[in-house]
Amino acid sequence: MKDKLLKLKDKIIKAVAEASDLSELEAVEVTSLGRKSEFSQAMKELGGLSEGERREIGRLANEIKQEIDTAVDQRRLELQQAKFASLADQDRIDVTVPGIEPPKGHLHLTTQAIDDIVGIFSRLGFTRVKHPEVEWDWFTFESLNMPPDHPARDEWETFFVNAPTHRKLGKMVLTPHTTSGSARELKKGRLPIRMINISKTYRRQIDVSHTPMFHQFEGLLVDRGVTVTHLKGVLDHFAREFFGPDRRTRLRPFHFRFTEPSFEVDISCGICSGTGHLESGSKCRLCKEGWLELGGAGMLHPNVLKAGGVDPDEYSALAFGWGVERTMMMCSGIMVDDIRVLYRSDFRFLNQF
Numbered sequence: 001m002k003d004k005l006l007k008l009k010d011k012i013i014k015a016v017a018e019a020s021d022l023s024e025l026e027a028v029e030v031t032s033l034g035r036k037s038e039f040s041q042a043m044k045e046l047g048g049l050s051e052g053e054r055r056e057i058g059r060l061a062n063e064i065k066q067e068i069d070t071a072v073d074q075r076r077l078e079l080q081q082a083k084f085a086s087l088a089d090q091d092r093i094d095v096t097v098p099g100i101e102p103p104k105g106h107l108h109l110t111t112q113a114i115d116d117i118v119g120i121f122s123r124l125g126f127t128r129v130k131h132p133e134v135e136w137d138w139f140t141f142e143s144l145n146m147p148p149d150h151p152a153r154d155e156w157e158t159f160f161v162n163a164p165t166h167r168k169l170g171k172m173v174l175t176p177h178t179t180s181g182s183a184r185e186l187k188k189g190r191l192p193i194r195m196i197n198i199s200k201t202y203r204r205q206i207d208v209s210h211t212p213m214f215h216q217f218e219g220l221l222v223d224r225g226v227t228v229t230h231l232k233g234v235l236d237h238f239a240r241e242f243f244g245p246d247r248r249t250r251l252r253p254f255h256f257r258f259t260e261p262s263f264e265v266d267i268s269c270g271i272c273s274g275t276g277h278l279e280s281g282s283k284c285r286l287c288k289e290g291w292l293e294l295g296g297a298g299m300l301h302p303n304v305l306k307a308g309g310v311d312p313d314e315y316s317a318l319a320f321g322w323g324v325e326r327t328m329m330m331c332s333g334i335m336v337d338d339i340r341v342l343y344r345s346d347f348r349f350l351n352q353f
Contacts, residue, residue: 009064016071022079029072033065109353110215110342113328114198117217120241124234126196126219131181133200134161137170143183143307144258157204174202178218179258179321182300185220186308191315192223198324208285208338209292215324222300222310222317228261231297231318235265243267243331248274250291259298259319266291270330271337285337292330295322 012032019025107115118128140158142148148170159174166172181197198217206212221230232251239249248268256262268274269287276290277283284290297320302312310317329336334353336342341349 006064009067012068013071016068016075019075019079022076022083025072025075025079033068106353108342108350109328109334110325112353113324113331114215114217116242117198117238117324117327118196120238121196121219124194124237126194126221129181129185129195129197131175131178131184131197131199133175133202135173135175135180136166137173138166138168139180139183140173140175140177142170143304144179145301145303145307146257150257159202159204175199176203177201177321178216179319181218182220182258182319183304183308186222186305186310189309191310192221193317194221194223195219206340208340209326211325211339211343213343214326214339216295216321217324217327218319218321220300220317220319222305222315224315226299226316226318228299228318231263231299231320234318235297235320239267242327243270247330251297254296254298256296256298258301258304259296260301262296262298265294265297265320265322267294267330268292271335292326294327294330295320297321 012028015028015032016025019028122128141150158176161172161174163172178197178199178201181195181199185193185195185197196217196219198215200213201216202213203210204212219234221234235249235251239247247270250266251263252266254262254264269276269284269290269292272278272284272287272290274290275284276288298318300317300319305312305315305317325339325342328334329339
């Protein structure tokens with residue numbers, strides 16, 4: 001039994017010394033000292049020995065096991081040192097090699113347009129303000145010269161919010177236009193006013209030129225002696241700055257409840273160059289006839305000024321409101337003939353801008 005254990009020790013220590021890496025050493029340790037190893041099987045034979053032999057062989061077995069454990073620990077340390085010593089060559093990093101630049105995102109096309117619009121009007125002295133996207137009926141309609149029974153309300157196709165009705169302000173709605181922000185600015189009573197309000201608006205419409213959610217920017221200038229001439233000057237300046245000198249604009253007389261006189265503002269189509277037809281001869285899907293309506297403008301109605309607590313005999317005001325997406329689509333070089341593509345999250349389209 002003694003000779004068997006000594007031969008087994010020599011065999012195991014030799015295998016330990018010959019292990020070439022840490023995984024091989026671990027395998028040697030398991031097969032040599034594990035529950036099913038030769039060493040463990042030899043220990044089971046102790047039961048058949050006399051008491052004196054058991055003590056002697058047991059003491060020898062413990063010494064052999066400690067010797068094997070020491071050999072394993074020593075070999076593990078040697079293999080670890082050899083591994084770490086080679087890391088400098090195996091994992092060497094050349095810091096002079098240019099790094100790999102991670103992919104970068106960029107602002108959405110609509111956000112870029114908003115930044116441009118804010119920049120243009122800020123240079124004219126307009127300050128950007130923000131107002132709620134969930135609004136009360138009074139600010140949305142009644143304060144803008146549209147009483148509860150007026151048919152003009154039907155044109156907005158408004159989303160009504162399932163919420164309690166306010167005793168004075170009426171029902172809650174998703175704001176269908178940013179003009180409600182003008183009513184809120186007037187209520188503040190801090191005159192004169194020169195503000196630009198850009199916000200999300202909501203209407204029950206969807207086609208090539210409409211989406212249920214879109215952005216509008218609303219401009220309001222309130223001061224003494226403001227006239228249509230000032231309005232025309234502001235609109236012409238914006239058209240030159242945003243669209244460039246090659247695009248044409250026109251004002252068409254119109255009727256809005258909150259302005260008098262009122263105008264529709266059009267710009268020549270950038271898809272068909274204002275002709276209404278593409279080079280292929282087909283009709284332009286976006287404008288149909290060469291002009292695209294950007295939005296409304298006019299002089300703020302005296303009733304709206306009164307609702308905001310402003311004396312219309314002392315102050316006058318100009319106002320305009322356009323869709324951001326539609327305005328951006330008319331920029332030269334942006335050949336987008338369907339507004340819905342802006343919000344389809346199609347990277348083939350978005351990465352172009």
